[in-house]
Amino acid sequence: MKSTKRIDKVIIVINEAHLLLTEQQEIIKNKFNNKHYDYENLSVPMxxxxxxxxxxxxxxxxxxxxxxxxxxxSPIPYMIKRLSYISGYAHIDHCRLANGPLVGNNTFVYVFHNDKREKKELPNGKIIQAIAKTGWQLV
Incomplete structure (x- = not known):
């Protein structure tokens, strides 16, 4: 009997205007390195x-x-909302019919978060706060 190993997928949602920083790449690699995953970029138009x-x-x-x-x-609030909701309640109608427990579709949603800000001076002299290149967390 031939064994079939299931390969699961991590979809990385990123706007074409954004870059996946080295620190973010390492975080993704460390989070999913012990499992058999394929990676797929979902490129969002600029x-x-x-x-x-x-x-x-x-x-x-x-x-x-x-x-x-x-x-x-890249944060896309509508998609984060919908996928988070679906992950927890995708089968709610089936559960009601069967009087079973509420079970989602088993898709976990993660977002990159960074508390760090860096001061940057614009060419016109205005000072702004920008997200730092380091200090990222996958939450």
Whole structure:
């Protein structure tokens, strides 16, 4: 009997205008290194998507039987909201019919977070606070 090993997938959501920093790459590698994962970048157009397009992407992720983890490098609030909701309550209607426990679709949603800010001076002399290149956490 032939053994089939399931390969799970991590989808990394990133806007074309953003870069995955070295520290972020290391965090992803350390988080998922002991498991058998394929990585797939979901490249968001520089101008973003409208709600219908975002929902289409959510449904593709939801219906992908190998997608277990979604990492948002670029924050897309609607998709984070929908995927988080679906992960916990995707089967609520089936559970009600069967009087069973509430079970989600087993997709974990992660976002990169950074508390650190760095002062930067713009060419016009104005000082702004920018997110630091280090200090990232995957939450």
């Amino acid at each position: 101008g973003g998507w409208n709600l219908e397009q975002m929902e289409d992407e959510v449904q593709k992720i939801k219906n992908d039987p190998h997608c277990n983890h979604v990492v948002f490098v």
